[in-house]
Amino acid sequence: GQNIDQPTEMTATEGAIVQINCTYQTSGFNGLFWYQQHAGEAPTFLSYNVLDGLEEKGRFSSFLSRSKGYSYLLLKELQMKDSASYLCAVSDSNYQLIWGAGTKLIIKP
Amino acid sequence: EADIYQTPRYLVIGTGKKITLECSQTMGHDKMYWYQQDPGMELHLIHYSYGVNSTEKGDLSSESTVSRIRTEHFPLTLESARPSHTSQYLCASSALTDTGELFFGEGSRLTVL
Numbered sequence: 001g002q003n004i005d006q007p008t009e010m011t012a013t014e015g016a017i018v019q020i021n022c023t024y025q026t027s028g029f030n031g032l033f034w035y036q037q038h039a040g041e042a043p044t045f046l047s048y049n050v051l052d053g054l055e056e057k058g059r060f061s062s063f064l065s066r067s068k069g070y071s072y073l074l075l076k077e078l079q080m081k082d083s084a085s086y087l088c089a090v091s092d093s094n095y096q097l098i099w100g101a102g103t104k105l106i107i108k109p
Numbered sequence: 110e111a112d113i114y115q116t117p118r119y120l121v122i123g124t125g126k127k128i129t130l131e132c133s134q135t136m137g138h139d140k141m142y143w144y145q146q147d148p149g150m151e152l153h154l155i156h157y158s159y160g161v162n163s164t165e166k167g168d169l170s171s172e173s174t175v176s177r178i179r180t181e182h183f184p185l186t187l188e189s190a191r192p193s194h195t196s197q198y199l200c201a202s203s204a205l206t207d208t209g210e211l212f213f214g215e216g217s218r219l220t221v222l
Binding site for chain 1: 149150151152153154199210211212213214215216
């Protein structure tokens with residue numbers, strides 16, 4: 001079967017750095033997405049990785065290792081508004097997205 | 110700024126009623142999707158479309174139907190709502206390119222009594 005694993009919940013302090021991991025097992029791989037979803041709102045796109053390595057975009061970076069079936073999202077200089085769920089999704093061999101259940105990130109002052 | 114709209118945002122109805130959730134996008138995207146999401150849970154794909162007159166069922170078994178008569182419009186219909194249909198329904202669209210990110214509507218929160 002296909003599955004995406006992420007931690008259910010993480011807590012971090014304002015101003016700190018947090019790394020959210022995602023491991024996947026899918027039939028084929030055509031890229032990995034990270035989305036942010038605030039409570040009661042729709043997901044919004046954060047990043048896309050299809051090649052191994054680190055993609056940096058402001059305070060957010062995303063890393064991919066295809067051989068390990070592993071990705072992480074790195075958030076720096078955490079702000080209270082970063083409190084949200086972070087969803088990992090993999091595009092499989094049919095270009096269908098397989099979604100993780102999301103990691104709820106709680107930021108404390 | 111994504112231009113994808115869903116109505117209604119919130120709906121409370123009785124069991125057995127027929128409902129249609131509307132979704133429209135003005136970005137000219139060929140791909141459109143309907144997802145169901147319960148609080149704290151993953152998104153489940155219930156229907157998708159690659160263009161006009163194209164509709165496919167997703168991985169979640171659902172007593173719903175969709176149509177795609179126009180590129181911009183992708184309504185979801187429940188013929189007879191049941192309490193198990195209570196959930197958040199998210200519409201999304203993307204361009205046909207393989208790396209197309211999804212743009213989501215704000216969601217329709219359905220409660221069936």
